Amino acid sequence: MRRPTDAAALQRMLGAALGSREPVGPLAQLAGGKGAFDSLDPAVLERPTLIGGGALYTPTSPAPTAPAAEELVRHAQALDVPQILVPNVRRTDDSRALRAAGFLPYAADPECVVRLTGDVDELLRARVGGGRQRALRRCHDAVSRDLTWERIRVSDLGGQPWARDAFVELHRHRAERHGGGHNPYNAQALDALVDGPLADRAEMVVRRRGSTVVQVALTVTSHNGRGLYHLTQAIDPAAYDPVSERGLHEAALYGLYLDARRAGLHWVHLGPGNTDGKRSLGADLFVPLDHWLRAEGVTVPEDTGEEPALSRFAAPPVTTVPVPGPARARNQPRFDTIDLSSNTNPFLGAAGQYPHLDTTELARTYLDTISKLPGHQGTGALTPDHLLFSSGSVDGVMLLLAALASPGESVCVTPPTFPLYAHFARLLRLPLVEVPLGGDDLAELDTERILAADPRVTILCDPNNPVGTRLDPAQVRALVAGARGLVVIDEAYVEFSEKPSYAGLVAEHDNLIVLRTLSKAWALAGARCGIALARPGIIDALRRVQVPFGFTDASQAAVRDRLTNTRRPLAAIRHIRAERDRMAGLLADHPAVERVFPSEANFLLVRLHQHERVMEQLHHAGIVVADVSFLIPGTCRISIGNRRANDALLAAFSAAL
Ligand code: PMP
Secondary structure, three states, X not given: OOOHHHHHHHHHHHHHHHOOXXXXXXXXXXXXXXXXXXOOOHHHHHOEXXXXXXXXXXXXXXXXXXXXXXXXXXXXXXXXXXXXXXXXXXXXXXXXXXXXXXXXXXXXXXXXXXXXXOOHHHHHHHHHOHHHHHHHHHHHHHHHHHOEEEEEEXXXXXXXXXXXXXXXXXXXXXXXXXXXOOOOOOHHHHHHHHHOOOOOOEEEEEEEEOOEEEEEEEEEEOOOOOEEEEEEEEEOHHHOXXXXXXXXXHHHXXXXXXXXXXXXXXXXXXXXXXXXXXXXXXXXXEEEEEEEEEOOOOOOOOOOOOOOOOOOOOOOOOXXXXXXXXXXXXXXXXXXXXXXXXXXXXXXXXXXXXXXXXXXXXXHHHHXXXXXXXXXXXXXXXXXXXXXXXXXXXXXXXXXXXXXXXXXXXXXXXXXXXXXXXXXXXXXXXXXXXOOOEOOOOOEOOHHHHHHHOOXXXXXXXXXXXXXXXXXXXXXXXXXXXXXXXXXEEOOOHHHOOOOOOHHHOOOOOOEXXXXXXXXXXXOHHHOOEEEEOOHHHHHHHHHHOOOOOOOHHHHHHHHHHHHOOHXXXXXXXXXXXXXXXXXXXXXXXXXXXXXXXXXXXXXXXXXXXXHXXXXXXXXXXOOOEEOOOOOOOEEEEEOOOHHHHXXXXXXXHHOO
């Protein structure tokens, strides 16, 4: 949709549905069931309201320009209507004209979209899991056995009066069942659609049992012919029970995806709705929407936000440069625009386009996923503004050093630890301060020395690679609270640990950055996806130094699929932990081993009696482990593999004796 002429056509439909030339009615009636206005005074809900700049039907239209907003206000005055509602405006649209004309935003349910690339079954399997995908298909197949399914172009409805009658009848019952509010899909609305400019792009989808219509839906192809808007559907009340309605509903959507895909369409728009429910139908793009209301005596419920102030740690010239060109469009969903801006070749498929820059929903999915993990208190309060996807978490280290440290400012690392921190600091010519970890388990920070060194950035690794231990949380918290500079905590392995993450703390501290990755517990090293969590002012600074388009569509899809199907990865994490503990026990008793360090990661650091001999034997057996004797004498780091690999390692250890 997204075209003012399309919006005007829907508005005429609404006027027809209301039985008047103008789409005017009490706000409560027009917005029935829309929770956005729950906070309003009942008097406001009862006042006549003009619907403008869009219609209450689900497709969104572009936010009005300043002249259009002013014209709306004049129009309402001429009609003597005291209130105006501009419904379903995308939050990413430019809403300055609305605000200037006295409109206020009310958060609505997001617009839910199923993006279709490739095979529908494969896509759903990845997105909603195999069980759910099979259920959708089974439901569709079962329904298709005893119901016929046909599609009628709305412009051809004149020859099919039974379909028109069934549409009207089923929608009348539907409105009654839903509390008897206003029915925007009555005969007059349908006639206005048939006579209007959308008729050639609108279709009725009908299921019949014999000659009885049991379900009827309405769809419109988008202005650019690449997607489908699912406007409405109603189901025979005689066939109505919660189970069969749900079944028919889901079967219809699954059928629509198949048809849309066969027709070469790229997406199906399911309308505003509950994110979790629509996600389980394969939706993977959620566009935030607001209803904008102009009414006397109402105050703004929330400020949808100014750009966050840049962090005080942002180092020049980061303070003065913008986010590189196209990244400024990162909150613009690209799925239903005609893009003639990128000088790409449009003829050879989706890979010819640059990746989506709008990763807001994926960020939300990540935060939602981790907020349900044990030890992640506080992460539920984080927003996509607290998160940056990077090309693996190591890229995050490079970005933060480049954005937040100036020449001459020092970087502190705590050896033995992940060597890449020092590597990047050296590459960026930043002075390095090394403050070794202490204690038998190499888990004690020398916080006094770190604080005395007063580094610009201190990078901790927790659980620490290559040791596997967790740092003392009291010491970490003291460091974050006491440091004048930034503290970075690399939590690459934290999902394998029983102890809490620090991710929930980033909202409280403006000097804390937590790095995460999907390479380890989430088994997506190939997708190259790291995550930096920090205050929005820091994230903004990191964006300014990031190379645009590093997060490919294929990687985004892999990440989305993994994060929305957490059963298998979570089971694998449990399995790896158990196997780690089994291996730790067996290795501790092994005569080749002097010591196994306690581990809360998916690897074990082992000190060997005869390091060289064992390494040679492993080499001979074709087993590769990380020889970290250059960091901690006499040791190697062993990743937890599958049972066969782990047993092969134990056998090779025995052979070295
Ligand atoms: N941090 C630590 C502590 C690691 O051990 C590793 C991988 N060896 C990484 C980061 C790299 O993760 P990514 O694949 O996300 O770059």
